[in-house]
Amino acid sequence: MRVVFSASVLPQSQSSPSAFSQLISAAADHPIYLRSLYLISEVGTSCWSHSVVLEKPQWPGEKLPDEFVWDESERPTIRHDQYLDEEIPLIDLNGLLTMEDGGASHEEMVAVMVAACKDWGVFQVINHGIPQEVVERARLQGRKLFSLPLEEKLRFERHPQAISGYGATRMTNFFRSLMWSESFTMSASPTSSISNYAMKLWPKESQEFCEAFEDYDKKLRSLAMRITELLFQGLTTKPEQNEIFNSFWGTLHMNHYPPCPRPLETMGLAPHTDSSCLTIVQQGSIGGLQIMRHGAWVSVKPHPNAFIIQVGDLLQVLTNGKLKSRLHRAVVNERSSRLSLVYFFSPPPTTIVVPLTLSQNEKSLYKPLSWREYLDVKAKLFMGALDHFTIPNNKSGSIKT
Ligand SMILES: O=C(O)CCC(=O)C(=O)O
Numbered sequence: 001m002r003v004v005f006s007a008s009v010l011p012q013s014q015s016s017p018s019a020f021s022q023l024i025s026a027a028a029d030h031p032i033y034l035r036s037l038y039l040i041s042e043v044g045t046s047c048w049s050h051s052v053v054l055e056k057p058q059w060p061g062e063k064l065p066d067e068f069v070w071d072e073s074e075r076p077t078i079r080h081d082q083y084l085d086e087e088i089p090l091i092d093l094n095g096l097l098t099m100e101d102g103g104a105s106h107e108e109m110v111a112v113m114v115a116a117c118k119d120w121g122v123f124q125v126i127n128h129g130i131p132q133e134v135v136e137r138a139r140l141q142g143r144k145l146f147s148l149p150l151e152e153k154l155r156f157e158r159h160p161q162a163i164s165g166y167g168a169t170r171m172t173n174f175f176r177s178l179m180w181s182e183s184f185t186m187s188a189s190p191t192s193s194i195s196n197y198a199m200k201l202w203p204k205e206s207q208e209f210c211e212a213f214e215d216y217d218k219k220l221r222s223l224a225m226r227i228t229e230l231l232f233q234g235l236t237t238k239p240e241q242n243e244i245f246n247s248f249w250g251t252l253h254m255n256h257y258p259p260c261p262r263p264l265e266t267m268g269l270a271p272h273t274d275s276s277c278l279t280i281v282q283q284g285s286i287g288g289l290q291i292m293r294h295g296a297w298v299s300v301k302p303h304p305n306a307f308i309i310q311v312g313d314l315l316q317v318l319t320n321g322k323l324k325s326r327l328h329r330a331v332v333n334e335r336s337s338r339l340s341l342v343y344f345f346s347p348p349p350t351t352i353v354v355p356l357t358l359s360q361n362e363k364s365l366y367k368p369l370s371w372r373e374y375l376d377v378k379a380k381l382f383m384g385a386l387d388h389f390t391i392p393n394n395k396s397g398s399i400k401t
């Protein structure tokens with residue numbers, strides 16, 4: 001038996017978090033193997049939604065709840081494990097992170113990285129210096145978090161306007177159908193928010209959660225900073241500007257995609273670009289990330305111990321469009337649940353961001369912006385956000401990449 005509760009069919013007065021909690025308790029009493037809960041309520045003028053798919057045994061081929069079925073024109077066209085012969089660049093960082101800046105091989109490696117960003121908008125790195133056990137510990141804590149009962153996860157439900165917390169992806173409102181995923185984000189001042197969450201989530205064993213993510217955050221921050229600096233070395237002759245990256249920090253985000261009986265009828269995460277400067281994804285051994293290249297979707301093949309590096313919208317601004325953020329999405333599969341750890345490396349909310357790679361006579365393509373402003377506009381315009389900050393008259397004279 002499958003039971004689907006849809007709070008959106010309740011009268012408006014009942015579409016509240018407390019009605020939602022009642023539905024959850026009701027659902028908990030049923031012997032169900034898939035629960036889908038869906039709430040849309042009006043908060044001021046903005047509409048927010050929450051969706052959760054719980055992982056229970058499902059039968060292959062079983063029909064999906066209607067809310068999760070995507071229009072045929074928007075469905076995945078290739079499976080999570082369908083790979084091209086030509087693979088996304090895999091860059092071995094062995095030596096590069098410690099190599100003297102300016103040496104011949106150093107310059108070559110930097111050029112390879114910049115070329116990968118221009119051609120693909122994404123590359124994978126191995127021998128990045130982050131011990132595997134640091135990754136495994138964070139992944140273990142992530143799995144533990146998503147396997148909590150829904151009621152507990154909802155104690156940390158993401159507020160409609162907030163970034164941190166548990167819930168459906170923030171871009172849910174821009175799509176007609178729901179995505180087959182749940183997510184958890186810890187942002188703002190990363191370290192204090194990790195310990196805040198840890199204390200609330202696991203009062204008795206918060207230390208493990210805290211240590212795992214604080215360590216992960218620290219290591220990922222230095223990797224992100226180093227890669228960003230290297231990219232700028234390849235793009236500008238003014239390395240003193242690199243100091244700005246010392247103030248950048250990370251938002252820790254995790255996506256969980258339960259197995260799905262009909263993966264090609266739904267979407268794990270809809271096509272989007274990241275608002276960050278740089279994004280570092282750890283997808284484990286189960287593929288699902290796909291990027292758009294030359295008008296076609298390409299699956300990113302999992303490599304043991306690799307991190308996926310992606311250009312975000314702010315890096316596009318900082319490089320005056322020389323590096324471009326790339327459309328990507330996540331697809332799901334029938335067999336395995338998938339966990340992705342995502343690190344969004346970004347400036348502090350109020351730091352003003354302008355292109356840093358302008359050569360003589362090159363005009364800035366973008367108006368000065370802060371990350372906070374950018375996120376506000378992205379929350380309203382979604383994929384129109386970069387255009388909103390583009391200076392129209394400067395676009396035609398821009399450098400072709
Ligand atoms: O799960 C993935 O591989 C991609 C996640 C992603 O793109 C995101 O969270 O922004």
Ligand SMILES: [Fe+2]
Binds near residue numbers: 272273274328
């Ligand atoms: Fe993304």
